[in-house]
Amino acid sequence: MEVRREIEVEASPEEVWEALATEEGRERWLEEPERQIHIESHDAPSRLTWWWVSQEQPATRVEFEIRAVPHGTRIVVTESAPSFPLAQMAGAFQMVAA
């Protein structure tokens, strides 16, 4: 079960990387103090993966793909809840119920 969102920003991949991969950078936008970040892998400045762990909710895995586009940088984020493999079930169920 996962969600995927993306955005384009007017900044370089290196600037985006700094905002995603460093604690100081994340403080400027993330606003998730109750969730702990455990970096799984990093490949600057193009790919970053972390696990989000908190008391309230199941652990999720967050992956960022960062790549240069003509006027800035495209960021694609995928958040998945691996222990919750319901995405296709929910989709199928909605079709059955419709």
Added chain:
Amino acid sequence: MSTGLDSIFDALADPTRRTMVSALIRDGSTSVPALSSELPISRQAIAKHLATLDDAGLIERLPGSGREVRYSLRSEALAPASAWLADAEASWDARLARLKDAVGGGPGGRAR
């Protein structure tokens, strides 16, 4: 919300139970004999897995099905999953908008 999610997580952590839920999505309803034709486990084991799914609120016994007990998915069972998806999407849209502001290109831009 976390309580409902936890029991659904636990119920669906098992591959046999996920197969059962898939069969229910496909067939609408099922029973111990129907499941035993496609799962390589005993009827007793199947009944136990069905009880776990029932406890998690994912399935319910169909009323008036005579000698053979039949089960179907509860329509509200997958609501926590839908809620998670909707919440995660909305949260990322807001975070990415803040990220855009933080790295420049948003309101106020960025002095270079």
